[in-house]
Amino acid sequence: MRKLITGGRIITAVDDYVADVLIEDETVVAIASRFDVEVDEVIDASGQYVLPGGVDPHVHFRMPFAGTETVDDFTSGTAAAVRGGTTTVIDFPLQSRGTGLIETLDRWHGLLGQDQPMIDVGFHMIVSDLSNGKLDEVPRLVDEGVTSFKLFMAYKDSLMADDSTIFEAFCASADHGLLTMMHAENGGVIDVLVRRALAAGRTSPKYHEATRPAKAEAEAVHSAIAIAEMAGAPVYIVHLSAEESLRHVAQARANGIAAYAETCPQYLFLDNSVYDLPDFEAAKYVFTPPARAKHHQDALWRGLAFDDLAVVSTDHCPFCFADQKRMGIDDFSKIPNGGPGVEARLQLVHDGGVRAGRITLNRMVDVLSTTPAKLFGLFPKKGTVAVGSDADLVIFDPNKRETLSVESQVSKVDYSNYEGREVVGSPTWVISRGATVGRNGKVVGAPGHGRFIKRAQHLQPLTGKVVDTVIRVQP
Template sequence: MTTTLISGGTVVSATGRTEADVLVDGERIVALLEPGSRLLGTDVSAGVDRVIDATGKYVIPGGIDAHTHMQLPFGGTEASDTFETGTRAAAHGGTTSIIDFAVQRYGERVQDGLAAWHEKAAGNCAIDYGFHQIIGGVDADSLAAMRALPDEGITSFKLFMAYPGVFYSDDAQILKAMQVSRDTGMLTMMHAENGPAIDVLAEQLAEAGKTDPYYHGIARAWEMEEEATHRAIMLAKLTGAPLYVVHVSAKQAVEQLAWARDKGQNVYGETCPQYLYLSLEEQLGASSDEWGAFEGAKWVCSTPLRSREERHQDAMWQALRTNDLQMVSTDHCPFCMKDQKELGLGDFRKIPNGIGSVEHRMDLMYQGVVTGEITLERWVELTSTTPARMFGLYGRKGVIQPGADADVVVYDPNGHTSIGVGKTHHMNMDHSAWEGYEIDGHVDTVLSRGKVIVDGDQYLGAKGDGRFLKRGLSQYLI
């Protein structure tokens, strides 16, 4: 087995930082050593196969993006990143594990949906991967099948209060699914928006001739997110189920989560980079010679971007500091403008919802360290350690310690990253939602289970490097 010494760097964890060398043997971390340590009277570096000089750089656990959608069929098309292209892009950005979503729709079997996603991912991923299970049709058969998912390493499932006719579950179905969550310890993940009411608002806007992409966010008003978040919290309280609310974008929804947590309820939430940096106003102002006002489709996602004037973005950063939100994922669900987003030309309701960010999450969150929004330790906690704990991977992932997988990123705080098509962009997209963003840092080296898969801007990994992660129960359960 190959041995690697990462020397001279500052190892950063969720609880602190220390000057240490990291010794890797094969796929695992075997020791953290004082810089320049000697074993049996010999310089450690003399007895290893490879030395990575991390002087002046941070050594952090590989990022875990716990919310991605590779190859997701949606809106008459399919997310443009395959498991191969999406995980390769993730690796370039310092993410070494993803948790994607297997899909079961109404009338389909849960087992068949999971099998289909295994087939899509197996042998194609550049990094390790796991699955949550989308339950799009809650009935007696799916409820029974859900109880067997933990044996498959699937310990969380997602329900939708939005998208009637696609994934939507009503309150009775949610209650029944949450009862399974309570009984099994599986984590209920919730897309919390009032879908039926949103559809009414969207129809009224379209009838009034307000069809540009901007009106996607107007139809999905923050009241719809706040109301659904509160309703999900109440159903979770009634059933005793643990609840994890995905892609929180409205400050009022955060207030609902904080209220429930202050009362001791087992409730958690994530946000995404787009809700920290982007706004509805920027979407309105978007215009190009090619697309005109429709350029705003680049930023159509659900939940939608929120108004900067109402300071939702500031509230998201604050919630990350106060732990009212526990982690940052991407909801990576990319669509090209050509042939995909343009399906909604003339009707925002037909624009496939999604933004591509899996490559940029670690950098964008590090920029929050640079600007003083979060600490260095909180950066690691939000992007790696908490995802590992939340979704049953901690100890193996999310930490640099003996026995853990050697998923390690060497990050240069003195480097620079320019985001955009033709710059730092390896996702399978014809545009970037982050075009023109500049990051005061750079991913220098990425190891996945001890193998160097990114060195500078050079990709050294291969299709099939990634393995399926069977997850345990959330380590946040109380």
């Protein structure tokens, strides 16, 4: 099937020009000022941007946590991603202690196969235990296209990995071309602060912020970078939220260390005033790290503008307010940590970043699509508009106004962290491997269109056949 996008302003991380894009089946086959060919469908993109589909390298669908599970599965979560102009996500199989890495991966393939993803999905591997020969499974992980680890320095007695496990993971990353992602907070300090707060009767959601100070993040970021440097491995700091943490990353990069970091919209657009909301409303903003004092936002935007921050992900980790968040009604430490976000990323960054003059259009594409595709072994099949790339495209109307609200969102979660915020700029078409999956805020694609992607190693190009199997579910 041939599809032609005409008259759009093509924006990549480095380009900005008006041209037509010819799609054949799943691939961009030609870009030119004008085509005179027979096609099955013509899309007029005049006056709009043609962007590469968003790549969100940090989502949690079906994630078990704190005695419950994130409310979005691989069907609803990827549909929410479509709504927001994202055409590729990377999720996290979570290794339980004592369980093998391949056994964990097989379990998550089973979960993915039970659902019907709307867009392409890759996997990282959350590691908690590398004892008893589990390191020997790493080459198999690479063969399976899982080329990144994630480890936690927080959540003592559950997800938290000790320093020896972290160091071993970095060494394996160096040996096998993986990128290791670090949740960087000092879990030991936080554990003491939480216990002291609860003993003093401080049980409301506002104490989530008070017990996870920016210094605890900054110390852990510094430690993670130092351990990675000792192992000779690259490091990627997830959901960086604080100015001092960013200084550690910037200094490491200036010293030639392969250190990368992402931030998320919740740290760019929300501040710690949300924890002053009455009753239990602040529980909606119990994500980790917490929202920070407002002055951190300016530092994060500067980090994005000058490449000390490489990526804006979402850490989409949704728990419903009506029941799941209320598990911590009498104890803030029992509120499941996480919030929604996969749906609003592009609109927020365009409105609050590009339109506000904080970053350029090219930089927006870079942090939302191109750089995550490069870092996680998806480029150039994903993350750009180029001949030979997957036809993952977003046609974006920069002047279309929309009010963000739970009433119009696709995610199963029962609230929006940006309720009532007006944004300017919205996707009008979302195309995944040549198929229209989103149209004017509606998800119109076929469930099951999404595929599992085997990713290349860190910073290596993804070429040739990029999919493993189509996820098929019996009706």
